[in-house]
Amino acid sequence: MTDLIPAWIGEELTPVDKLDAHRLGLRHKAVSVFVMAGRDVLIQKRAEGKYHSAGLWANSCCTHPHWDEAQHDCAIRRMREELGITGLYPSHADRLEYRADVGNGLIEHEVVDVFLADAPRDLALAPDPGEVAQVKWVDLHDLAAEVTRHPERFSRWLSIYMTGHKDRIFKSLG
Secondary structure, three states: OOOEEEEEEOOEEEEEEHHHHHHHOOEEEEEEEEEEEOOEEEEEEEOOOOOOOOOOEEOOEEEOOOOOOOHHHHHHHHHHHHHOOOOOOOEEEEEEEEEEEEEOOEEEEEEEEEEEEEOOOOOOOOOOOOOEEEEEEEEHHHHHHHHHHOHHHEOHHHHHHHHHOHHHHOHHHO
């Protein structure tokens, strides 16, 4: 893998190969987006070919910014790449840090900027099948309850967001 992402080595932010950052469990930057239609959130089932967390349900999209890429620009890029979404302008909701084993000897230690993007329920989607196996809209509170009941169906980060940070991330929804 040759994707260079911003990761901390000691106290210094450094461009690091994405897979190396996960193998070594380095603290690194990330972006997560929740596409929202009112209180409904668009979630995706990760494609079976993903190098970690394959086949698990996750938030609308997420990624790591390229070296020197602004987080907001990264969020817009990833909505387009993963879901075929254009014309939405996400707003920054929160910044969180977590560390989680995601299987296959990989660790996500992320400083993640979380964005919310308001969308119509009939939003045109064109998911990339190499990234996304399935998408669906679900009520935010139903999602949180389902994550609590069946965490094994969801990515570690979505479980962390829903069980530990839901009120912070979605405070703008009231």
